[in-house]
Amino acid sequence: EPEVTQTPSHQVTQMGQEVILRCVPISNHLYFYWYRQILGQKVEFLVSFYNNEISEKSEIFDDQFSVERPDGSNFTLKIRSTKLEDSAMYFCASSEGWDLKETQYFGPGTRLLVL
Amino acid sequence: AQSVTQLDSHVSVSEGTPVLLRCNYSSSYSPSLFWYVQHPNKGLQLLLKYTSAATLVKGINGFEAEFKKSETSFHLTKPSAHMSDAAEYFCVVSDNNNDMRFGAGTRLTVKP
Numbered sequence: 001e002p003e004v005t006q007t008p009s010h011q012v013t014q015m016g017q018e019v020i021l022r023c024v025p026i027s028n029h030l031y032f033y034w035y036r037q038i039l040g041q042k043v044e045f046l047v048s049f050y051n052n053e054i055s056e057k058s059e060i061f062d063d064q065f066s067v068e069r070p071d072g073s074n075f076t077l078k079i080r081s082t083k084l085e086d087s088a089m090y091f092c093a094s095s096e097g098w099d100l101k102e103t104q105y106f107g108p109g110t111r112l113l114v115l
Numbered sequence: 116a117q118s119v120t121q122l123d124s125h126v127s128v129s130e131g132t133p134v135l136l137r138c139n140y141s142s143s144y145s146p147s148l149f150w151y152v153q154h155p156n157k158g159l160q161l162l163l164k165y166t167s168a169a170t171l172v173k174g175i176n177g178f179e180a181e182f183k184k185s186e187t188s189f190h191l192t193k194p195s196a197h198m199s200d201a202a203e204y205f206c207v208v209s210d211n212n213n214d215m216r217f218g219a220g221t222r223l224t225v226k227p
Contacts, residue, residue: 042216042217042218045215104161105161106158106160
């Protein structure tokens with residue numbers, strides 16, 4: 001069964017450093033998403049992406065965040081200058097379509113720790 | 116804006132006994148509702164979803180959920196728990212596909 005994959009599974013970085021989290025969505029999917037879950041808190045929507053541009057973004061997704069689909073398979077989340085409060089589990093998801101009947105398939109997550 | 120409340124942070128059952136994970140939602144529109152499960156070191160897997168069709172929704176692994184508009188609830192049930200059901204379960208509400216609001220999660224423990 002096709003899966004969303006994410007790399008790395010864990011990343012430790014120093015405050016102020018740039019990190020890139022990578023995702024490979026399911027191959028025939030067209031819509032891509034990033035979510036995060038700070039330890040002990042709810043999963044929160046960050047951004048959605050379609051046709052090489054951001055469709056929607058939450059208030060969390062500020063100027064330090066960016067997303068990109070650099071080739072036909074990868075979907076990346078970049079955090080330019082990490083802060084301590086960026087420590088969280090980051091989930092990538094993808095879906096075939098846009099409407100409410102389309103299921104979002106999630107990856108296993110990348111656990112980011114900012115020191 | 117929509118929101119979800121999962122009423123129990125932790126539920127513990129014995130193997131072979133019924134499972135009930137409670138979820139209440141708040142939404143201005145006719146929402147879509149989902150239950151996802153997360154096993155350790157795995158992604159979020161869709162168990163089932165309600166999108167304004169039948170109010171009793173059957174999902175994978177013997178789980179089902181009933182949409183009750185009058186009670187604004189979407190509780191997840193299973194008649195007989197299995198050890199492999201031990202995981203974290205998330206109730207999710209969405210008014211549109213961009214804005215999926217997750218509950219805080221319920222950790223299900225299954226005792227032998």
